[in-house]
Amino acid sequence: xxxxxxxxxxxQEIEHHPEDFIEWLEMQPEYAPLRKLAASSKGxxxxxxxxxxxxxxxxxxxxxxxxxxHGSAHVDDTLTKDAKSTATIVSTATLxxxxxxxxxxxxxxxxxxxxxxxxTAVTGVLLLVVSNEVGVAVVSRTxxxxxxxxxxxxxxxxxxxxxxxxxxxxxxxxxxxxxxAEERAQELIEERVLAEFSLQRENALRQxxxxxxxQAECDDVVEKLEALPPGAPNRDLLYNRAYxxxxxxxxxxxxxxxSLLPVCRRADRARDEAAQLEQQIDTNxxxxxxQINQLGPLIFLKQTRSEIYSAHFDAQGNVKSGLELSRVAxxxxxxxxxxxxxASLGFAVFFFVISLITSGVAAYNLATYAKRKDVAxxxxxxxxxxxxxxxxxxxxxxxxxx
Numbered sequence: 363x364x365x366x367x368x369x370x371x372x373x374q375e376i377e378h379h380p381e382d383f384i385e386w387l388e389m390q391p392e393y394a395p396l397r398k399l400a401a402s403s404k405g406x407x408x409x410x411x412x413x414x415x416x417x418x419x420x421x422x423x424x425x426x427x428x429x430x431x432h433g434s435a436h437v438d439d440t441l442t443k444d445a446k447s448t449a450t451i452v453s454t455a456t457l458x459x460x461x462x463x464x465x466x467x468x469x470x471x472x473x474x475x476x477x478x479x480x481x482t483a484v485t486g487v488l489l490l491v492v493s494n495e496v497g498v499a500v501v502s503r504t505x506x507x508x509x510x511x512x513x514x515x516x517x518x519x520x521x522x523x524x525x526x527x528x529x530x531x532x533x534x535x536x537x538x539x540x541x542x543a544e545e546r547a548q549e550l551i552e553e554r555v556l557a558e559f560s561l562q563r564e565n566a567l568r569q570x571x572x573x574x575x576x577q578a579e580c581d582d583v584v585e586k587l588e589a590l591p592p593g594a595p596n597r598d599l600l601y602n603r604a605y606x607x608x609x610x611x612x613x614x615x616x617x618x619x620x621s622l623l624p625v626c627r628r629a630d631r632a633r634d635e636a637a638q639l640e641q642q643i644d645t646n647x648x649x650x651x652x653q654i655n656q657l658g659p660l661i662f663l664k665q666t667r668s669e670i671y672s673a674h675f676d677a678q679g680n681v682k683s684g685l686e687l688s689r690v691a692x693x694x695x696x697x698x699x700x701x702x703x704x705a706s707l708g709f710a711v712f713f714f715v716i717s718l719i720t721s722g723v724a725a726y727n728l729a730t731y732a733k734r735k736d737v738a739x740x741x742x743x744x745x746x747x748x749x750x751x752x753x754x755x756x757x758x759x760x761x762x763x764x
Contacts, residue, residue, distance in 0.1 A: 423491060425453045430498045431731070433505075433741035441736045448501075448731045455717075455724035456493040459525035460486050462713050465535040466528045466691075472684030493521050497728055504732035505741040515729055522721035530699070530707070530714030531691040537709055539680065542690050546674065546681050547659035549690070554670055559647050566639045573632035580604060580626035 426449040432441055464486050471478040471485075496518045503511035534542065587600040606613065606624045620628060654662045660679055663671040674682060681687040695710055704711050731737060 455720035462529035469684035529717035569636040576629035
């Protein structure tokens with residue numbers, strides 16, 4: 363029984379005149395949910411067919427039940443409609459995020475063999491269920507546990523933001539695998555082919571530095587030679603050191619061992635060899651780039667670097683490693699998005715924006731809906747207790763009339 367005398371007298375009046383109160387309830391549209399609740403509790407529903415049960419399970423996994431977004435103490439038509447609207451917004455946002463993230467999950471688990479498909483599906487369903495359940499927790503906890511509701515709201519927002527950030531790359535994985543394979547091939551060319559030219563250029567640079575050192579030594583000897591007057595005792599010695607003997611002035615030095623060359627002849631050879639090496643590197647690099655531009659990175663690797671191709675691509679030109687493909691998709695998407703190459707992103711940027719907007723709308727809608735007074739009233743335990751006592755008073759009154 364109630365602790366308040368006024369409520370006690372009200373319940374006694376209901377118990378004495380249950381038919382009048384039932385008639386009054388039936389005439390009040392705001393109490394239609396109560397009549398629906400009372401009607402649903404009469405008798406037991408017939409068992410549902412197995413197919414219908416399965417569909418109900420799938421629906422509960424994919425879609426938030428609007429009845430979980432409010433309590434049962436007091437529910438009017440407006441709250442019922444708004445709960446359905448909120449459930450639709452939140453469920454749609456989460457479903458869009460999961461669908462656009464699914465390719466990312468699929469390729470991330472691709473290397474795990476037979477269990478990859480099942481693991482991808484289970485992970486996707488778990489993310490969907492967790493997101494929806496956290497959304498429900500935002501509403502159910504706001505009236506009773508504000509700190510818990512804030513944590514739930516932050517969790518819902520963070521989870522859906524992460525899913526939104528993978529929506530663009532996930533769409534790229536689904537729709538643009540051929541381009542991602544070309545980008546991975548270009549990475550391998552830069553790492554394994556063009557890197558060889560970097561090493562060659564470093565070698566050429568060392569040769570140029572050696573040639574410069576020899577030239578400096580030559581210049582020093584020549585400077586000393588020119589400073590001596592004709593007939594000086596050391597003049598022939600310095601000349602021989604710089605150029606060789608006077609009799610060898612027209613000699614072909616190309617076949618002479620480097621260790622036997624005079625310093626200036628050695629400087630000339632080092633300079634010529636460094637220039638030739640640099641020219642050869644430029645020529646080879648130009649030819650390689652022309653071949654890459656003509657064939658494309660993937661075909662270039664297949665025709666000229668078969669060992670690299672077979673290690674990273676299958677016969678159809680698909681990237682073997684799902685993790686590598688996912689990484690390339692992420693880096694490619696964000697690079698093109700940040701640099702303004704939106705036209706090349708196509709559907710990827712479309713679904714990314716849609717996912718981001720729906721996630722933001724869902725989080726805002728949850729936050730504002732959960733703070734409504736009618737939502738808090740629906741979770742009011744004292745109001746629920748009064749209603750239950752009222753139902754019991756009607757039941758006692760009807761039983762006493764028999």
